[in-house]
Amino acid sequence: MNHEIIDLAKQFRLSVLHDGTFPIEEQHREYLLRLLQTEAAKREERSLAERLRQARFPAFKNFEEFDTDFQKGVTRKELQLLEKLDWLDALFNLILIGPPGTGKTHIALAVGNKAAREGYRVAFSSMDNLIHILKTREISKKSMGRLGWIKKCDLLIIDELGYLPVSRAEANFFFALVSELHEKASIVITSNKGFDGWAELLGDAVLATALLDRLTHRCQILNFTDESYRLANRKQIFDN
């Protein structure tokens, strides 16, 4: 029990407790340990809440609610491997490609949620918003702050690459960010376009090749197929 007390005291920098200044008497051990453990739990709870706040997830999604019978582009086995998050420690990226409504954002959010709960720093942003942040970082404190968090992250999730066109300057900003994060953090990207479409979107084949080179160096690519889950499961006002 003493070593647990000492470990926690060190963690909280309570030097008098672990350097012997304040002897830990037998009859107080249990109480002291409970006190320190309660504080540890409380701190962990607070830091999780903060990580979830900073992540800016637009919705809560988890792996359990993802139906792999419906979505054939990802197997149950692949889902389990994604959920284990070993790939985050190995600094792999993940690219989810497929038509709208097929569950790409769902998986990206499930990954993000799990990662934040496991202690990783996560940032979620639409491609659109990310470009906005990059473009306004020098004139907006808000953008600067957000970019600071993004650069500190273990995992950056970029949702919906390919819906809106990107200018040459924007593509360059984006490339610079990806280069900076390369081999420091994992990147998850969802896109309705395949890689050929990315080149067209970025308007520069050389830049697109360099970008894909970095992103796919260590990367899992999942192709989402079939019909839209939204359409297949749409709720109707009238029962027929």
Ligand code: ADP
């Ligand atoms: P995408 O990002 O590919 O356009 P979403 O992930 O936003 O699609 O999915 C649309 C909606 O359908 C979301 O509410 C999502 O949770 C749900 N959904 C999609 N695919 C599945 C699935 N295979 N199992 C359970 N829910 C799904």
Ligand code: MG
């Ligand atoms: Mg989506």
